[in-house]
Amino acid sequence: MSMNAPRGTQDILPGTSEKWQYVERQLADLCRRYNYKEIRTPIFEHTELFQRGVGDSTDIVQKEMYTFEDRGGRSVTLRPEGTASVVRSYVQNKVYGLPNQPTKYFYMGPMFRYERPQQGRQRQFVQFGIEALGSDDPAIDAEVLALALGSYEELGLKSLKLVLNSLGDKESREAHRDALVRHFDPHREELCADCQVRLDQNPLRVLDCKKDREHPAMSTAPSILDYLNDYSEDYFEEVKKYLDEMGIAYEIDPNLVRGLDYYNHTAFEIMSEAEGFGAITTLSGGGRYTGLVQEVGGPETSGIGFAMSIERLLMALEAEGIELPIDEGLDTYVVALGEEAEKAAVRLTYQLRQAGIQVDKDYLGKKMKAQFKAADRIGAKYVLVLGDQELENNVINVKTMATGDQQEVALDEIVDFMKKQLIGGE
Structure with a gap:
């Protein structure tokens, strides 16, 4: 009987693993310079953590998680992303009570999602990410954006684009939510089945739909930027000012949303503009969140973070013809x-x-x-x-x-x- 690796997984052999090791060392060193410390969390968690932390309305929870019962009858899930586990650890270990705040973590390790395998997207993939917990200063948003962009620039990538948006605070999002429902409800039957559900659960995610992206209603959908209250608008302006101070270029995309339910205020993606990179150009994404710490049992705490796929990073390096300085002798x-x-x-x-x-x-x-x-x-x-x-x-x-x-x-x-x-x- 021939035994092959499960679909959506891969062996990383010598000759390639050295590239992974080099990239991981560079990322860890960058985090050291920004004073982010490594955290390592379990590969599986109680399923409820992701249901509450990632959000029941997300594709991850509804369609993509590897969930099973252990021998004690408990539902556990292979982690599909890193933020919920980091926040759970932050709460469980009462890190919020330590004197040195904000708490700044980085992590690196395998994640698991049941989706159709394609180039740069596997069912088991390696994710690098950071989380900064305990500060609602717009300056730390700018710091996270700088670290995210630096993760690619340090390795020599140049064909990059930083795309930015604000999702606003709770008040702003509720006003925008109502506007989206009013806008899309007359077209409900024309939308895909998923978007019909999203329109009731989380209408912001209708804007992120891959199936309905060409629907005429998408281009005329109300922008979140038109519904930001004074606080949210001022917050977003501060983030942009700090980016300007660092000389970091960015584009504003009012339709940019993130696929997880816990985001508010700053949301961003970094994209590759390298020729031949592929149809899916997003390299990484992240944003600010409030309420996630409370959702898993901790005090009211805000945070911001981002995550990237190491596989897609290596694809971008290949697309730009960048040879890593690896001595294989x-x-x-x-x-x-x-x-x-x-x-x-x-x-x-x-x-x-x-x-x-x-x-x-x-x-x-x-x-x-x-x-x-x-x-x-x-x-x-x-x-x-x-x-x-x-x-x-x-x-x-x-x-x-x-x-x-x-x-x-x-x-x-x-x-x-x-x-x-x-x-x-x-």
């Missing part, structure tokens, strides 16, 4: 000839690794020529040749593969010698 390869030399090579390989040097050797009993070919194939910088004769003379032959130069080094000095060659050791 090997520092040192040990070639051993003879029974005693083989024993000494095992000891030497261990000593070199203990000294922080990347090293490998032959484990297939190959002859010397084949071992040199293996060292060349894996890009070894140096080959250390040890035979019984060298062992008797207490020396080892060091070959620099780039130049072909060779020299003998005392066997008891080889570790320090290689440290100096490779990592500047004394």
Whole structure:
């Protein structure tokens, strides 16, 4: 029986995994500079967390979650996104009571959604995201936007567009909600089945429908920007002023909404404008939320965050032809000839690794020529040749593969010698 990976999942093999590791290191370092600390949450949570936190009216909850009963009869769900889990942890561990606020987290890990697999969109995907909890200062909105855009720019991407909108506060949203219902209700029967439900549950999400995007009523739908009260309008203006101060370009899109129910005020997406990237241009998105912390049992707390797919980030790098600076070669390869030399090579390989040097050797009993070919194939910088004769003379032959130069080094000095060659050791 042939066993393949489940549909919508993938193996990330050596040669590709190094790209993932590089990207993850760069993102973690960027977060360090912004003073965001890593949080790691469980891969599965109680289903109610996502029903309450993400929203019953969302496609994620209604159609895409991997939900099952555990052996105790409890309903659990593989996490489809990161924010709800981060907020749950924030509440459960009473982080809101700590003196240093706001709390600034970043996370990175697999998420799961049951949807039709396509390029850059898998059923298991890796998401990087940040959350800033405990501040309703527009300046932190601008900080999150800067970090989000910087996540791509740090890796060399240039064909980017930041799209911005305000969803307003509760009062503004309710006024806009009523206007949307009045606008779309005469066309209810012309809308898809999902939008007919959304019109009652969360009419803002009708604007985000992929099926009805060409319906004439979409282009004439009332804009949230026309229903912002003074507070919401002032808040949005402050966010834009901070972006202007940092020299960050953006576009306003009054029809931009987010697919999760907990957003208000600032909402944004970052898109790729690279030629050949694909029909779905969104790289990441996020926004501000109020009420989510209360929804999972905590005090009234506002927050803002964003999330990105690592898969789509790598697609964008490929579309712009950006090669990541990854060294896939090997520092040192040990070639051993003879029974005693083989024993000494095992000891030497261990000593070199203990000294922080990347090293490998032959484990297939190959002859010397084949071992040199293996060292060349894996890009070894140096080959250390040890035979019984060298062992008797207490020396080892060091070959620099780039130049072909060779020299003998005392066997008891080889570790320090290689440290100096490779990592500047004394």
